[in-house]
Amino acid sequence: MKRICVFAGSSPGARAEYTDAARDLAQALIARHLGLVYGGGDVGLMGVIADTVLELGGDVVGVIPRALVDREVAHHRLTELRVVASMHDRKAQMEELSDGFVVLPGGFGTLEESLEILTWSQLGIHSKPCGLLNVVGYYDTLLQFLDQTVDAEFLKPENRNLVLVDGSASDLLDQFEKYDPPKVRKWVDSNQT
Numbered sequence: 001m002k003r004i005c006v007f008a009g010s011s012p013g014a015r016a017e018y019t020d021a022a023r024d025l026a027q028a029l030i031a032r033h034l035g036l037v038y039g040g041g042d043v044g045l046m047g048v049i050a051d052t053v054l055e056l057g058g059d060v061v062g063v064i065p066r067a068l069v070d071r072e073v074a075h076h077r078l079t080e081l082r083v084v085a086s087m088h089d090r091k092a093q094m095e096e097l098s099d100g101f102v103v104l105p106g107g108f109g110t111l112e113e114s115l116e117i118l119t120w121s122q123l124g125i126h127s128k129p130c131g132l133l134n135v136v137g138y139y140d141t142l143l144q145f146l147d148q149t150v151d152a153e154f155l156k157p158e159n160r161n162l163v164l165v166d167g168s169a170s171d172l173l174d175q176f177e178k179y180d181p182p183k184v185r186k187w188v189d190s191n192q193t
Contacts, residue, residue, distance in 0.1 A: 040064030
């Protein structure tokens with residue numbers, strides 16, 4: 001692994017633990033000599049993780065749609081800032097640049113990006129690890145919902161296992177190093193997308 005993509009909120013959230021988790025994740029990336037790929041913003045948890053990785057001497061690639069450059073206050077002190085045409089282009093480039101995906105707390109955008117990247121994994125478009133950094137139980141109800149989708153037979157247990165989870169950034173990245181993607185896939189070939 002060379003780079004990890006992090007999906008994170010453009011707000012710092014209500015709890016100091018969220019900001020602490022972003023900093024801890026940055027330190028864990030640096031300790032493993034991993035670069036950061038993220039949404040290119042200079043605000044919220046996005047800004048915290050980018051600034052921390054930069055302060056620690058790491059490489060940071062931001063990918064942001066032109067329409068969000070001003071709204072998300074694009075981070076102009078990165079190793080590289082890529083401005084793309086659309087949200088789809090953003091996700092496609094982030095996937096291409098990354099060897100795994102970590103999800104910090106966030107709102108609709110964070111969830112949308114992470115669920116799409118998980119769907120791509122389920123469909124076999126990529127086989128990279130995807131993990132939730134479950135800071136103080138932030139994602140507990142989402143994880144319960146995913147378990148419910150298995151119980152209701154909308155999601156296979158093998159595909160539910162695509163979601164790695166830990167409350168510790170270092171432990172989550174340890175899971176990434178051991179990750180063996182499930183062999184059961186949906187019915188789409190990666191060259192058909």
